[in-house]
Amino acid sequence: MKSSLLQRVKDLLCYDPKTGLFTWRSSTLNHIAAGTVAGHLNKRGYIEIQIDGTTYYAHRLAWFFVYGAWPKKRIDHEDRNGQNNAILNLREATNSQNLANSARYRTNTSGIKGVTKLKTCNRWLPQISFQGKRVYLGLFKSKRAAGFAYQQKSKELFGEFSRT
Secondary structure: OHHHHHHHHHHHEEEOOOOOOEEEOOOOOOOOOOOOEOOEEOOOOOEEEEEOOEEEEHHHHHHHHHHOOOOOOEEEEOOOOOOOOOHHHEEEEOHHHHHHOOOOOOOOOOOOOOEEEEOOOOEEEEEEEEOOEEEEOOOEOOHHHHHHHHHHHHHHHHHHHOOO
């Protein structure tokens, strides 16, 4: 099944590993011209491509196209750009590693990833999630010190995936 799907993908699409773009190899039933960029941008900022009624994320399809096997883990965009599917920008990652490489949440009010202010004691609390558990890193008088504690622990736990 895997090899026949891979052959079907390669029959339908061209992939440029430098740009990460897929283009249609030939005209499709939907009257899309050969050479047209394949896929559409979804609400989460990722490109999706439909093949024979099944929708695939372009980053997973790129991995499959290049390595001949589906990734065993998640695919992380090293530069955090979900539209950049250049093969050198993609790497397999656990869920924790993928989250470590994410930006701070939009609801973050401190401006520093992993740091919140405890108004009750006027202190800054850095915390990080690792293997499904929240790790508290102490209480700090300064936001900067709390951010530094988060940054150090993130590097220790996630290495190359650590982004603050």
